[in-house]
Amino acid sequence: MHHDVVVVGGGAGGLELAARLGRRLGRRQGPRRVLLVDRSVFHIWKPTLHEVAAGTLDAHQEGLSYTVLARRNHFGFTLGELRGLDTQARTLRLGAIHDEQGRLLVPERTLSYRWLVLAMGSGSNFFGTPGAEHAYVLEQAADAERFRRHLQAAFTRSAFAAEKRLGIAIVGGGATGVELAAELIEAHQETLASLDPEQAFRLDLTLVEAAPRILAGLPERISAQAQTALQRKQVRVLTRTRVLVVQPDRLVTEAQGDIVADLIVWAAGIQAAPHNASYSLTTNRAHQFVVNEHLATSAEGVYALGDCAACPWTADKTVPARAQAAHQQAEYLEARLMALLRERAPSSHPFTYRDFGSLVSLGDNKGVGNLMGGLAGRNFFVEGLIAKWMYMSLHLMHHRAILGVGGTFVLAMARLLQRRVSGRLKLH
Ligand SMILES: Cc1cc2nc3c(=O)[nH]c(=O)nc-3n(C[C@H](O)[C@H](O)[C@H](O)COP(=O)(O)OP(=O)(O)OC[C@H]3O[C@@H](n4cnc5c(N)ncnc54)[C@H](O)[C@@H]3O)c2cc1C
Known part of the structure; x- marks a missing residue:
């Protein structure tokens, strides 16, 4: 199968790019020339995953089917997971996909492209912390959905238990950890409102952050406001607290000793997939594809955007891993790829990230x-x-x-x- 443009990863950036290109090319050309590949059959906007995890957003209602989006926006879609790349032959290999019982759903395939866009996002960075596999993560909808099911079960158990208490610890006081903590408080309050008063249980929520303040990447005033808001909701916020080990029922920390918890969520950092280093493209320590000011990787015809790309921003910084960055990069690549698809020279303007806050x-x-x-x-x-x-x-x-x-x-x-x-x- 050949397409002029293949976009791998239908997230905040990749899906927007495929949709924009498809709409520009129209019903006749779009599906033949632009192909989106994703390992999932439906799209959910990643910044809503903490709401899915807390049960305040239903993933099955929120999720949008890629095949429907492809039909409406005039691009092609195929289910598949990128496993190999030959930048000389301009082909990519998609691994086989199996169902939950291990039965083959989609066999391994090879696709060819003229221009390839890698938009595969990022996963968790555990910084080598022993036992981190005991923690839940919020990397994709399935992770959030798994946590939600276990959270609901834990709520029910706590309502009928003698102790009437549930402990949850979140590692990482960045935006994901803070937003998840706030959403869990809402979920607990809504649950209490629907319970018999005798079943009311306490939620002990602890947010653990190694840096001196939560939301360390944002201005101090925002950190202070967020910390006050969480503390008003009875969240225990522990800063300057490094997690040494994660055990199934506790966090072992340097400054605060053991923090016992029924559920532990790891939201302390991100990195791109370690597999990215195997595609013979230049990557950095966080496994991101190193791109230039036109979002081009080290191989001709291969671009990268979003969380999986390390794109120059200021002298000592790369563009942050944010949905707004992925969105702006999709817009930039739309213009560049449309010029290429029309056999015109693309503009020499570099990509410039605008931080809107x-x-x-x-x-x-x-x-x-x-x-x-x-x-x-x-x-x-x-x-x-x-x-x-x-x-x-x-x-x-x-x-x-x-x-x-x-x-x-x-x-x-x-x-x-x-x-x-x-x-x-x-x-x-
Ligand atoms: C809980 C949470 C809250 C957030 N809140 C905000 C916020 O408020 N504001 C903000 O700007 N950012 C926020 N972010 C960050 C934001 O979600 C990411 O920066 C953004 O989604 C990155 O977009 P992307 O297109 O690079 O990747 P993603 O949106 O992660 O999409 C990657 C896609 O690639 C697919 N994929 C991955 N690997 C493969 C493969 N090998 N083969 C095929 N497909 C693959 C995945 O299925 C997925 O569809 C938040 C993140 C989280 C987890």
């Missing part, structure tokens, strides 16, 4: 963040409902890129109505 969700109706270069050209701080709405608008922008304005509106209304009928928390 960071927003962190602190539960149902609260958020906090900073917006860069606003109306007056200065940075400003946002909090509360406004920050939360702005946070939610990022999700809508992603949907707009893949569903269009009308589709996004219908979906948002459908979800709002569904929530009114069945409640916010997925309890089954």
Whole structure:
């Protein structure tokens, strides 16, 4: 099978790119010329995984089928996992896919391309911590869904147990850890509201961070606001606390001794897939593909974007692993690849990342963040409902890129109505 453009990874960046190219090429050319490959059959926007994990977002309603998205946006889709790459022959090898019983679903295949875009995202970085495999991670929808099932079971067990207490520890006080903590508090409160008062149980939630403050990559004011908001919700926030070992029922730490927990989540850092180093492309220590200012890797015709790419930003920094970066890179590559597809010379303009700021969700109706270069050209701080709405608008922008304005509106209304009928928390 041959396609002019093959995009591997249908996440925040790759799916937007395939959809943009498909729509530009139209119904007749798009599906023949652009192919999206993903190891999953449905797409879920990764920044919502903490909500799926807490049960406040239903992955089965939120997930969008790649085949439907491909038909609507005029690109081809195939299920597959990248396993090998021959940059000389311009071919890639997709490994076989098996079902849960180990039966073959899709055999191993080879595809050829003219231009390849690698957009495979990132996974967890355990920094060599022994026992980290005992912790849950939020790398993909299946991880979040697994945690949700075990969380619901733990909620039920705690409601009927003599002790009436559930301990959860989250390792990592970055945006993922903070947002998950806030979402778990909401889930607990909603669960209590639906329980008999005699079954009410306490949630002991601990957020463990090695750095001197949570959200260490964001301005201090945001860290302070987020810490206060979490502490008001009775979350124990431990900073300057390095986890030495993870055991099935506890974290062993340097500064705080043992932190006993029924469920442990690892949200302490990310890195790209170690397998990336096997494709004969230049990679860095975090296994990201090193790209130049045009997002080109070390092999001709191969580009990379999003979390799996190390793209120059400032003199000593690369573009951060964020959905907004993946979105901007998809826009940039759309223009470049459209020129190439039309046999024109692409523009010599380099990719320039624009940091619009960071927003962190602190539960149902609260958020906090900073917006860069606003109306007056200065940075400003946002909090509360406004920050939360702005946070939610990022999700809508992603949907707009893949569903269009009308589709996004219908979906948002459908979800709002569904929530009114069945409640916010997925309890089954
Ligand atoms: C809980 C959480 C909250 C977050 N919140 C925010 C936020 O508020 N704002 C923000 O900007 N960023 C946020 N992020 C980070 C953001 O999600 C990522 O930066 C962004 O999704 C990266 O986009 P991507 O396209 O590079 O990869 P992804 O969106 O991760 O997509 C990668 C895709 O590649 C597929 N794939 C992987 N390997 C293979 C393979 N070998 N073969 C085929 N397919 C493959 C995967 O199935 C997936 O569909 C958050 C992340 C998490 C986990």
